[in-house]
Amino acid sequence: MRFDTLSDLKNYKNEISQKQDKGKEIWICGGPGCVANGSMAIAEEFIKALGNKSSSDENTSLWHSIKVLIRPEEKETEKLIRTGITGCMGPCENGPVVHVEPDGLYYQKVTVDDIEGIIGSIKENIPYKAKAMSGLDDKPAEVPSAENIPFLAKQKKIILGKMSTMSPLDLEDYIAHGGYSGLIRALESMAPEEICNEIKASGLRGRGGGGFPTGVKWESCRNSASEMRYVLVNGDEGDPGAFMDRALMEGDPYSVIEGLTIGAYAIGSSEGIIYVRHEYPLAVKRLANAIKNLEEAGLLGTNILGTGFDFHVEICEGGGSFVCGESTALMTSIEGKPGVPRVKYIRSTERGLWESPTVLNNVETWANVPHIITNGSEWFRSIGTENNSGTKVFALVGKVKNTGLVEVPMGTTLRQIIYDIGGGVAQKRPFKAVQTGGPSGGCLPASMLDTPVDFDSLTEAGSMMGSGGMIVMDDRTCMVDIARYFIDFLVEESCGKCVPCREGLKKMQMILHDLTNGKGREGDTKALEDLAEDISDTSLCALGQSAANPVLSTIKYFKEEYIEHEKEHFCRSGVCQGMFRIKIDEEKCKSCGLCSKNCPADTIEKLDSGKYCIKQEGCIRCGACFEVCPFSSVDIVNEVIDDD
Amino acid sequence: MIEITINDIPLKVEKGTTILHAAQANGIDIPTLCNHEGLTLDGNCRLCSVEIEDMGNKKIVASCMFPITRNISVETETERVRRARNTVLQLLVNRNPKAPIIQQLCAKYGVDREERFALEPDLCIRCGRCVRACEAGGTKAIELVGRGFDRHVAPPYELETDACIGCLSCATVCPTGKITYEETPGKRKIWYKEFDVLQCKRCGIYFATKEMLDWAGRPENDRDHCNHCQKYIESVKFLTESQKK
Ligand SMILES: Cc1cc2nc3c(=O)[nH]c(=O)nc-3n(C[C@H](O)[C@H](O)[C@H](O)COP(=O)(O)O)c2cc1C
Ligand code: SF4
Ligand code: SF4
Ligand code: SF4
Ligand code: SF4
Ligand code: FES
Ligand code: FES
Numbered sequence: 094m095r096f097d098t099l100s101d102l103k104n105y106k107n108e109i110s111q112k113q114d115k116g117k118e119i120w121i122c123g124g125p126g127c128v129a130n131g132s133m134a135i136a137e138e139f140i141k142a143l144g145n146k147s148s149s150d151e152n153t154s155l156w157h158s159i160k161v162l163i164r165p166e167e168k169e170t171e172k173l174i175r176t177g178i179t180g181c182m183g184p185c186e187n188g189p190v191v192h193v194e195p196d197g198l199y200y201q202k203v204t205v206d207d208i209e210g211i212i213g214s215i216k217e218n219i220p221y222k223a224k225a226m227s228g229l230d231d232k233p234a235e236v237p238s239a240e241n242i243p244f245l246a247k248q249k250k251i252i253l254g255k256m257s258t259m260s261p262l263d264l265e266d267y268i269a270h271g272g273y274s275g276l277i278r279a280l281e282s283m284a285p286e287e288i289c290n291e292i293k294a295s296g297l298r299g300r301g302g303g304g305f306p307t308g309v310k311w312e313s314c315r316n317s318a319s320e321m322r323y324v325l326v327n328g329d330e331g332d333p334g335a336f337m338d339r340a341l342m343e344g345d346p347y348s349v350i351e352g353l354t355i356g357a358y359a360i361g362s363s364e365g366i367i368y369v370r371h372e373y374p375l376a377v378k379r380l381a382n383a384i385k386n387l388e389e390a391g392l393l394g395t396n397i398l399g400t401g402f403d404f405h406v407e408i409c410e411g412g413g414s415f416v417c418g419e420s421t422a423l424m425t426s427i428e429g430k431p432g433v434p435r436v437k438y439i440r441s442t443e444r445g446l447w448e449s450p451t452v453l454n455n456v457e458t459w460a461n462v463p464h465i466i467t468n469g470s471e472w473f474r475s476i477g478t479e480n481n482s483g484t485k486v487f488a489l490v491g492k493v494k495n496t497g498l499v500e501v502p503m504g505t506t507l508r509q510i511i512y513d514i515g516g517g518v519a520q521k522r523p524f525k526a527v528q529t530g531g532p533s534g535g536c537l538p539a540s541m542l543d544t545p546v547d548f549d550s551l552t553e554a555g556s557m558m559g560s561g562g563m564i565v566m567d568d569r570t571c572m573v574d575i576a577r578y579f580i581d582f583l584v585e586e587s588c589g590k591c592v593p594c595r596e597g598l599k600k601m602q603m604i605l606h607d608l609t610n611g612k613g614r615e616g617d618t619k620a621l622e623d624l625a626e627d628i629s630d631t632s633l634c635a636l637g638q639s640a641a642n643p644v645l646s647t648i649k650y651f652k653e654e655y656i657e658h659e660k661e662h663f664c665r666s667g668v669c670q671g672m673f674r675i676k677i678d679e680e681k682c683k684s685c686g687l688c689s690k691n692c693p694a695d696t697i698e699k700l701d702s703g704k705y706c707i708k709q710e711g712c713i714r715c716g717a718c719f720e721v722c723p724f725s726s727v728d729i730v731n732e733v734i735d736d737d
Numbered sequence: 738m739i740e741i742t743i744n745d746i747p748l749k750v751e752k753g754t755t756i757l758h759a760a761q762a763n764g765i766d767i768p769t770l771c772n773h774e775g776l777t778l779d780g781n782c783r784l785c786s787v788e789i790e791d792m793g794n795k796k797i798v799a800s801c802m803f804p805i806t807r808n809i810s811v812e813t814e815t816e817r818v819r820r821a822r823n824t825v826l827q828l829l830v831n832r833n834p835k836a837p838i839i840q841q842l843c844a845k846y847g848v849d850r851e852e853r854f855a856l857e858p859d860l861c862i863r864c865g866r867c868v869r870a871c872e873a874g875g876t877k878a879i880e881l882v883g884r885g886f887d888r889h890v891a892p893p894y895e896l897e898t899d900a901c902i903g904c905l906s907c908a909t910v911c912p913t914g915k916i917t918y919e920e921t922p923g924k925r926k927i928w929y930k931e932f933d934v935l936q937c938k939r940c941g942i943y944f945a946t947k948e949m950l951d952w953a954g955r956p957e958n959d960r961d962h963c964n965h966c967q968k969y970i971e972s973v974k975f976l977t978e979s980q981k982k
Contacts, residue, residue: 414884436780436802589863589888590881591781596828599886600854614853627824630797630817631783 094265096391098399099281102273109269116173117215118194120258124181124340125375126497127188131204132178135189138205139176142212174215180344181336182257184244185497187226192257197238199226199245231516244495247513249476251484252460253500256344261379264386267347273392275463279355280400288359288466289315295470296482297462301327301418301455302533302559303635304481304548310452314442315360317450322362324353325446325453327423328369328376331415332531333582335562337486338456340498342369342376345460346383350406352462354393357404360452365406368423370413380408415532415586419634420445420453422588433588434634455560457486477503481547491528491564492519501546508542511565522567522720525666526650530559532579532586533639535646536572555646557639569716571668572651573658577605579643587636594637597628601644609669613659621655622648663731667716674732675712675719679704681726688718688727743811756800756811757785767813768822768842771864772801773910776873782864784842786821788812797821823848832856836913860915863888867907867916874906876952879928890915892928902948903932937963939970 096102121127121136182190187201191211198220200211207224214221220235226242228234239245250256259266267273279288293308314322326349330338341349353365369377384406387393395403409427411417417432424446426432445451461483465473474482481503487510490496494516501510507527511517518524526536529546535556537544544550548558566575580602589595601624604617625641632638648655657663664672677688677697682704689697689705696711697718707718719727738749743760750759755778760767771782780802787800790810797817812818826839826848833839834850835858843849863881867890871879878901879892892898903925908916918927925932925946932946944963962970 436778436799438798438803584885587885589883589885590779590865592783592825592828592862595863595886595888596832597824599856600828600831603854624824627820631786631821631825633780633783633799 094390119176120179120192122182122190123178126185130188132189138208142208177260180256180261181340181498183498186495199237200224201226249502250500261344275466279466285359291470295465295473300457311360314450314452317443319450321449323446323451324357324362324365326367327455329418331418332562334490336488337561341456343379346379348460352459355462363403366409368409371410372413416588487561487563489515489563492567493565494519503547504545506543518567525568526566528564530557531562534559535642538650555649571666572647572654574609574668576644576647577609583640591633593628593631608658611662611672617659618655667729673729676728676730678726683724687721691717691721753804756803773866776869784825788815788818836860838912860913866910870906870910897929901928902952903946939966
């Protein structure tokens with residue numbers, strides 16, 4: 094496959110779109126969650142069951158085709174059937190996931206034992222009930238297609254759209270699913286300035302966290318006089334728990350590179366670098382494979398599609414520290430120096446990598462570009478809200494029923510994401526808070542659940558969009574302890590260059606450790622607030638400038654917990670060791686005995702009254718009884734309060 | 738020329754001048770630590786923080802780094818600046834209580850060490866002046882290693898390094914006295930490495946390590962005299978020769 098001119102590629106696209114019967118496809122999720130749950134073995138077995146020998150090395154990621162008999166309405170037709178591995182399909186909690194096309198059916202928690210059944214159901218052209226993904230009311234859907242599965246139905250998958258139905262290795266697949274329409278349109282009918290204007294008009298804002306208007310950035314770089322300009326992909330993704338960018342790079346690497354190519358053409362660059370953290374070896378492999386295929390196909394390299402446009406892409410494996418995601422640190426790291434931020438009073442679009450004008454965008458930002466150029470800025474603006482157009486991908490994790498990768502239009506509320514898509518808090522426990530924005534973000538309480546998810550609303554609420562981590566927390570989460578967790582993380586990840594971040598976060602950590610160890614002192618909460626303000630005022634880079642957000646947002650919404658930790662040395666969530674005791678309220682106890690059955694220390698005894706009571710000497714304060722009691726008769730009380 | 742104000746005093750400055758230089762040229766005092774005129778800028782101590790108003794936005798910036806490119810107004814003594822400065826000093830004195838420069842600045846700005854947050858005393862404030870001085874000489878023998886709180890200055894792998902020529906530039910620019918060295922007649926020890934120091938055959942001072950002269954490319958047959966005596970000998974030679982003519 095090689096395209097020397099624009100018409101070569103257009104003709105090829107025409108040919109595939111006219112191909113009528115595409116046969117059946119069995120897609121096995123090869124995302125990180127499903128692989129961990131054994132999806133690769135399932136893929137192997139599918140291949141074997143269909144009568145093919147799996148080939149060596151990359152076999153599980155390659156696809157093959159064989160013929161089987163299919164029976165629509167008693168008529169036997171010969172059809173092609175293809176098995177393939179995709180990137181993450183989204184519903185990771187319920188993996189391994191198998192997706193059958195063109196029927197669009199989703200099966201969850203598939204095991205090797207289901208293979209025969211799934212193949213049989215394809216032959217019969219009916220859904221395979223046993224592992225159908227859940228519809229409403231948590232029952233397996235009659236027809237498990239996306240529109241009947243709440244987790245999928247409420248999403249709008251543009252960026253993730255192709256990911257459940259194509260092989261991330263296969264350039265043909267990408268092109269067959271609409272890939273490279275954007276580059277064709279750009280090269281064929283748009284001047285570079287027009288592309289910058291189109292991106293500006295689309296209202297696309299950086300998905301890496303800051304929400305800076307992408308088109309404005311491109312234009313400013315384009316207008317900086319220089320021989321050399323660079324386009325960079327930020328694939329550092331250092332937020333704990335986040336995996337959106339990883340999923341994209343592993344599951345749809347071509348879309349990121351197509352976006353990058355369009356960007357390079359728009360700003361007048363011939364060199365692109367994809368910076369990926371080295372903990373993502375599969376992303377590196379998939380991207381490298383994509384680059385190789387694109388070079389062979391003539392979609393990267395010199396004189397692309399005969400237009401005279403040259404563009405080369407390289408991968409740079411980052412050291413993998415959180416701060417390397419910061420723009421100046423990332424560039425310093427690419428230059429071969431330790432990834433430490435630089436003072437940035439001159440924009441990277443004027444003086445960036447190797448002192449040349451540079452555009453750095455997040456993985457997801459780049460992946461939006463082909464869609465905007467293909468469908469136009471007006472289409473893009475029709476999705477999302479006024480100042481926040483398009484969709485956003487989130488990694489929904491924590492104490493939520495359906496964890497996974499979700500994509501929603503900007504402006505969707507937190508409640509819709511957590512309840513309609515996520516299915517609510519796991520184990521039906523009370524919701525306490527949702528953390529967005531990673532270590533630079535914040536925690537929002539139940540009263541803020543109707544906040545629309547967009548850059549401005551989240552910032553206003555005291556959190557941040559960040560790159561798309563969303564961690565749901567239940568009532569067994571201590572907010573002071575959460576703040577401690579993030580500050581511990583940042584103390585580890587601070588580069589240590591500037592005084593406020595290096596020494597200030599350490600001081601903050603000392604206060605938070607005192608608070609969570611029952612050594613809080615009067616005034617600590619106020620001291621944290623003051624210190625937070627000073628650190629954000631004076632730190633050199635955005636890591637330090639935003640580091641206090643987890644502390645400030647938890648103080649803002651959960652001040653009473655801080656005060657309890659500070660003054661009473663009490664942790665109401667039953668998390669901070671030595672700062673609480675578990676007690677059964679005799680009045681409320683309904684004598685069901687569930688607590689006693691679940692107590693790992695066997696320290697709950699039945700009183701003569703039939704009620705249950707905890708023998709405190711043996712209690713290890715695990716909270717199991719608190720969590721299982723169906724009548725909320727178990728309380729978390731202050732350690733030092735005497736029994737009455 | 739760009740018109741700005743510092744503490745309401747109108748000034749005209751060359752485009753690209755840093756706020757610190759503009760202030761210094763006009764007798765306005767801004768404390769600094771990591772900044773050193775002979776070295777590249779780094780902006781890491783944040784002690785030189787000032788508050789600027791730039792197109793309606795008020796913010797704290799590091800004056801040693803901030804280039805003046807627009808009409809801005811600068812304030813060096815607002816409440817916000819005082820807090821920023823005192824926080825920096827507070828954090829430093831908690832860890833570096835024995836560094837004379839920190840003691841002096843804390844006395845000047847009224848900052849005391851906090852017992853609760855007192856860390857194991859260390860002299861190094863991680864300003865990196867030593868590293869930049871060594872780099873400026875072209876030797877690059879030491880670097881800032883480790884991340885976050887553990888960041889510190891060391892030669893590669895914390896071992897004696899061939900790159901070090903024993904020039905003492907690092908120790909000379911260190912504001913805190915962290916970098917120590919031993920000097921005995923004919924011997925010098927710094928960064929785990931021992932050097933022979935050559936003695937001037939004329940005046941008798943110990944003037945340079947062998948490695949410094951190697952680095953400078955001074956030929957083996959021309960290492961008998963210190964710079965001063967070298968010059969003296971040359972001028973005597975010159976005078977005698979011109980008298981002969
Ligand atoms: C400490 C820190 C870590 C960051 N990590 C990332 C990251 O992992 N990925 C990312 O895209 N942006 C990250 N950013 C934001 C980048 O600095 C930069 O703003 C972004 O890559 C620009 O791209 P965008 O406009 O497309 O969002 C980080 C910023 C900071 C301060
Ligand atoms: S704010 Fe933190 S991460 Fe950024 S330069 Fe300073 S020490 Fe390094
Ligand atoms: S907290 Fe845990 S150990 Fe204590 S009584 Fe309850 S279940 Fe038993
Ligand atoms: S003494 Fe060694 S480490 Fe110090 S500046 Fe000279 S060469 Fe560098
Ligand atoms: S040794 Fe001295 S010059 Fe070097 S970083 Fe420490 S305080 Fe600064
Ligand atoms: S990894 Fe399979 S659905 Fe996410
Ligand atoms: S003197 Fe300006 S930051 Fe150190």
